[in-house]
Amino acid sequence: MATQVTNEAVEKVIFDGLVEIGAEGEVTREATLESLDVDSLDLVELSQIIEDEFAVELDADAVKDVKTVGDVIDLVVARGA
Amino acid sequence: MTAPAETGARRRAVITGVGAVTPLGVGAAPLIERWAAGECGIAHGVGACTEFDPGDHLSRKEARRQDRFTQFAVVAADEALAAAGWADELPYDPARVASVLGTGIGGLGSLEAQQDLLRAKGAKAVSPLAVPLLMGNAAAAAVAMRHGIHGQSFAVISACAAGAHAIGQAMRMIESGDADAVVTGGSEATLTSVATAAFASMGATSPSGISRPFDARRDGFVMGEGGGVLVLEEAEAAAARGAEVLGELRGYAATSDAFHLTAPEPSGRDAARAIGLALADAGLGAADVDYVNAHGTSTPLNDHSETEALKLALGEDARRLPVSSTKSSIGHLLGAAGAVEAIATVEALRREIAPPTVGWSERDPELDLDYVPGEARRLERRVTDSGPQPLIALSNSFGFGGHNAVLCISG
Numbered sequence: 198m199a200t201q202v203t204n205e206a207v208e209k210v211i212f213d214g215l216v217e218i219g220a221e222g223e224v225t226r227e228a229t230l231e232s233l234d235v236d237s238l239d240l241v242e243l244s245q246i247i248e249d250e251f252a253v254e255l256d257a258d259a260v261k262d263v264k265t266v267g268d269v270i271d272l273v274v275a276r277g278a
Numbered sequence: 279m280t281a282p283a284e285t286g287a288r289r290r291a292v293i294t295g296v297g298a299v300t301p302l303g304v305g306a307a308p309l310i311e312r313w314a315a316g317e318c319g320i321a322h323g324v325g326a327c328t329e330f331d332p333g334d335h336l337s338r339k340e341a342r343r344q345d346r347f348t349q350f351a352v353v354a355a356d357e358a359l360a361a362a363g364w365a366d367e368l369p370y371d372p373a374r375v376a377s378v379l380g381t382g383i384g385g386l387g388s389l390e391a392q393q394d395l396l397r398a399k400g401a402k403a404v405s406p407l408a409v410p411l412l413m414g415n416a417a418a419a420a421v422a423m424r425h426g427i428h429g430q431s432f433a434v435i436s437a438c439a440a441g442a443h444a445i446g447q448a449m450r451m452i453e454s455g456d457a458d459a460v461v462t463g464g465s466e467a468t469l470t471s472v473a474t475a476a477f478a479s480m481g482a483t484s485p486s487g488i489s490r491p492f493d494a495r496r497d498g499f500v501m502g503e504g505g506g507v508l509v510l511e512e513a514e515a516a517a518a519r520g521a522e523v524l525g526e527l528r529g530y531a532a533t534s535d536a537f538h539l540t541a542p543e544p545s546g547r548d549a550a551r552a553i554g555l556a557l558a559d560a561g562l563g564a565a566d567v568d569y570v571n572a573h574g575t576s577t578p579l580n581d582h583s584e585t586e587a588l589k590l591a592l593g594e595d596a597r598r599l600p601v602s603s604t605k606s607s608i609g610h611l612l613g614a615a616g617a618v619e620a621i622a623t624v625e626a627l628r629r630e631i632a633p634p635t636v637g638w639s640e641r642d643p644e645l646d647l648d649y650v651p652g653e654a655r656r657l658e659r660r661v662t663d664s665g666p667q668p669l670i671a672l673s674n675s676f677g678f679g680g681h682n683a684v685l686c687i688s689g
Contacts, residue, residue, distance in 0.1 A: 219339025234339070241406035248402070 199252035202277030207251065207270050214246040215266065226267035233266070243269070253277045291452040291460075291527045292516050293687075295364065295509035296621045297357025299350045299465075301325035301502055301608045304334075305357060309618065310625035313607040314633045314654045323487025324469055325502025325609030343407060344420055345385030346467035350505030350614070351417035352424060355461055359425060362509040362521065368426065368459075369519050370511075376457040377422040377431035378448045379507070380440030380464030382613030382677070384414030384433075387470045417465050421507075429457050437677030438573070439532070440464050441506065441616030442685055446530035448510050458512045463617035465505030477501060480540060484576060489610070491574030491603035491635055492581045492649040494642040499575040502609030506617035508624075525624035528670070528686045529560025535680030541579055542676060546587030549682045553591035553672060556684035562670060564595035568657050569632045569671040571623040574603025574649075575610055584674065585645045600632035600657075602650040607636045616675035620685055627669040627689020630657045 200206055208226070215224045220233035230240070237257075244255040253276050263269050298305060301319030302312040304327075312319070319325055327350070332341040335353045344352060359365055368375055388411035395403045410416060415433035422431040430451065434444040441464030448462035477483045477499075484498035516523060533552040537543040557563060573584055588596045604619045605611075611618050626633055632655040639651060659666040668688040675683045 219337060219342050221337075221339065238406045238410075245403065245405075 200250050202251050202253065202274060204270070204274055207273045210246065210250050211243065211266060211270055211273070214243050218242050224266060226265065226270065228266050229264055230266065247273055251277050289453050289455060290513040291449040291510045292513045292523045293508050293525045293527065293624055294511050294516055294521045294523060295358040295360070295362030296507070296524060296624065297354040297361065298504065298506045298618055298621050299327050299330050299354050300504040300611070300618055301327055303329045304353065306621055306625060310622055310629065313604060313622060314626070314629065314631055316634055316636050316653060317607065318636050319608050320489055320500050320502070323484070323500060325500055325611070326469055327504050343410065345388045345411045345416060346503070347381055347385055347465045347505070348417045348420050350467060350503070351379055351463070351465035351507060352420050354463065354465065354505040354507040355421045358461065358507040358509045364509065370458045370515065372426050372428040374429055374458040375427045376429040376448065376451055376460040377418045377427045378434060378444045378451070378460055378462045379418040379421065380434040380436070380444035380613050380617065381414050381417060382435065382437045382440055382466050383468055383473070385412035385416060386468050386473055388412045390470050390472055421461055425461070427461065435613070436681045437679055438610065438612050438615055439675040439677035439681040439683040440613035441618065442620065442673065442675035442683035443532060443616070443681070445508065445527065445617060445620055445685060446532060446683055449527045449530050452510055452512050458515050460510045461507060462510060463505065463507035464614045466612040466614040467503045468612060469501060469503050474501065482540070482577060488637070489576045489605050490637045491572065491576045491606050492585070492642070492645050493638045494640040496576040496578060496581060498577055499605065500609035502611045504608070504611050504618055505614050506621045508617070508621060525627060525687055525689045528562065528688050529556045529558070530685055531555030531559055532681070532683040534682065537680050540678045542583040543680065544583050544586070546583040546590055548680070549584065549587035549674070549676060550590035552682040552684040553587060553674065556672065556686045560686040562686065564592040566670050567592065567595065567599060567672055568669045569626065570599050570601040571619050571671055571673040572601050572603045573674040573676045574605055574635065576605060580676065581645060584676070585647055588647060596647055599648065600650045600655050601647050602633055602635040606638065616673070616683060619675070620673050620687060623671045623673045623687050624689055627671055627687065630659065630669065631655060632657055
């Protein structure tokens with residue numbers, strides 16, 4: 198069963214996921230993916246973690262314009278609503 | 279500095295740094311010191327690098343993006359480059375530096391893990407890091423990226439001869455003028471379920487779990503893991519920057535048995551040819567050799583055919599020479615073996631010793647050479663009118679597929 202999509206739940210999974218994949222620096226909503234040294238391979242891994250947890254699919258096209266961690270959280274929340 | 283001298287003198291490759299991760303510990307020092315003391319890093323039938331913790335050397339992100347075989351190479355390269363005085367920056371034009379690393383298999387542990395994920399959870403669960411983790415060239419690429427090396431970089435894959443082939447290729451690149459320096463060696467991390475089962479299935483590994491090369495009781499090799507990296511530099515360039523020289527790659531040759539998928543050609547004729555050609559490449563003869571670092575796997579077939587090859591290639595000198603196997607102390611590091619053993623060889627020459635074949639005690643009547651039982655043996659430098667001469671060693675590597683690669687090293 199997928200976890201219920203809430204702002205808090207998504208934020209926690211994404212924060213933990215970014216730490217797990219070795220993001221460089223402090224993970225906050227405002228941090229840009231670039232500042233965390235998150236590249237395209239990391240984004241695919243993060244998408245896999247999100248899909249596993251929330252059954253929300255994020256393809257490459259969906260994440261191509263995201264800039265900050267908050268953008269990713271908002272995108273997942275919007276899609277999972 | 280980079281062009282061959284007008285006299286036509288050959289460009290020479292000297293060793294200015296070494297680094298190793300082995301079952302004897304992290305570093306080239308524990309490798310030579312513990313082996314020379316007769317210690318063995320094998321436990322429970324495997325030569326695992328139990329003292330290696332990637333977190334001691336790599337960031338979380340770096341460690342996640344490298345298979346264990348790549349981690350071994352990267353950590354060994356860090357040590358080798360620091361020893362060469364390269365830690366802060368490359369002392370050469372980065373376009374004139376190369377990274378050539380051998381492996382038998384590559385990121386097999388990563389491949390197995392992804393296969394498990396595919397079966398359990400389907401194609402979408404397979405990691406985007408799977409390919410860069412498992413590809414055999416990952417270590418050569420990681421070392422090039424980490425140190426800003428912009429010359430050639432690639433992997434050499436030839437089973438248990440890969441490390442020696444890589445070093446030989448690196449030597450040729452310096453000789454030909456393709457590079458002024460090469461970071462080279464090999465690494466392997468295949469203590470995995472599939473590899474363990476596969477080597478056992480073909481009857482290659484030791485049921486007793488004991489690595490005792492050249493001993494009458496030998497019953498197969500013991501799988502090990504690790505990595506070894508050397509920094510090679512063109513001799514005049516190394517001298518110009520005042521580098522400390524640890525040794526020199528004097529000669530190299532490689533041949534093929536073209537005989538069997540896995541078994542060595544029993545007369546050792548093509549292995550012998552590689553030994554003879556490596557000596558000729560160095561401009562030396564059998565009488566000049568002081569020590570042989572054998573491939574010595576502890577399999578019934580290899581140790582027999584290697585003994586035959588040494589006698590064919592070296593004649594009566596084979597009987598005078600100390601012949602020992604590093605694998606008695608660390609097991610068989612497969613694609614890393616030739617590199618780790620070249621490092622052990624140059625460090626042994628620097629210490630003027632032939633380390634022992636650890637645990638050798640029972641003579642096989644057909645294996646009639648001096649395998650250095652017991653303790654390390656002191657080697658005597660020859661003295662000529664120009665003073666004490668460098669010690670000369672051969673390091674043999676033979677791989678499944680009939681690959682023979684031999685390095686001639688001076689210390």
